[in-house]
Amino acid sequence: MNVAQFISGLLLIVLSAGLQFASRSRKSHAGQLSQAQTLNLQQAVQGRFYGKFQGSIIADQPLTAPYSARPAVAWSAHLERGTEQQDQDGSTTKWETVWSQSAGTPFRLKGAGELWFDERGGMPQLDAPSTFDQHIHDTTNPIIIPYLPSRGFLGRLSKPNFHAVETSFAPGGQAFFVGPVEAVNGFWVARRGEGKEYSVLTWKSEQQVRSHMSRAGTIWWILSLIAFAAGVLAIIISFN
Secondary structure: OOHHHHHHHHHHHHHHHHHHHHHHHHHHHHHHHHHOEEOOOOOOOOOEEEEEEEEEEEOOOOEEOOOOOOEEOEEEEEEEEEEEEEEOOEEEEEEEEEEEEEEEOOEEEEEOEEEEEOOOOOOOEEEOOEEEEEEEOOOOOOOOHHHOOOOOHHHHHOOOOEEEEEEEEOOOOEEEEEEEEEEEOOEEEEOOOOOOOOOEEEOOOHHHHHHHHHHHHHHHHHHHHHHHHHHHHHHHHHOO
16 A cells, blocks of 8 residues: 555545535525625614624724825734745745734724724624735835845845735725624624624625625535545555
8 A cells, every 4th residue: 555645645535624614614604694684773773683784984093004004994914025945846935924913993884874893892804905015125115124134245135025915994985794783882883703603894895795705615615526536536546
C-alpha cells in the first residue's frame, strides 16, 4: 500500500466534508434571508425580531478612515509587507501583516424608521465596501515609512513591496441589514446573531447578497464532490 497516497485520499475526503459544511451554511443563511420579514421600525412594538432593513447611514460624530481620509462610521484597514522567497519553482512573494486595526462609532440606518448600531446590541458582521486598495513601492510614502528596513546600503537598494487595504461605511451611503433587532429604551437596536442566526450589515443590496450566497453555495458543493471523488480514487490507487 502506498501510505502517502492513502493519507492524501483521507485528507481530500476531510476537505470534502468541510466544503460540504460551508455549502450547507450558505444555503442556511440564504433560507434565513428569504424568510426574514421586512422591518417597519416606525411601529412602537416591543420585543426581539429577526428581519431585514434597508436605509441610509447617519452618524452624529463620524470618524476619519486612515488611508482614504474619508468620513466613516466604521472602518477596517491593514498593511501587508511582501518579501521575495526563492524555491525550486522560482521566486514567490510571502505576505506578512505588519499593521491591522478597525474602529467604529455609533450610527443608525434611516429608512422605515431608524435602526441603531452601537455597543447596546453588539456589532453584527460588517461587510463594508473597499475604499482603498493600493500596492506601494515608493519609499517616501508615509504609509509604509514606519515599516521600511533600516537605512543601510542594502535597505536603500531593496525595493519596498507593500499592500494597503481599507474598507469602510460612509455617512450618507446606503446599507442593507439582516439579523435580529430589539427595542431598547424606545430605540430599535441591531443585535449580533445568536447561535446560527445570520446577521450582517452590508453595502450590497438584498438581491446581490442572495445571488452571492447561491453562487458560493453551489461552487462549494461542486468542489466538495470533486474532492470526495479524488479522495476515494487516491485511496483505491494506494492499494494497487
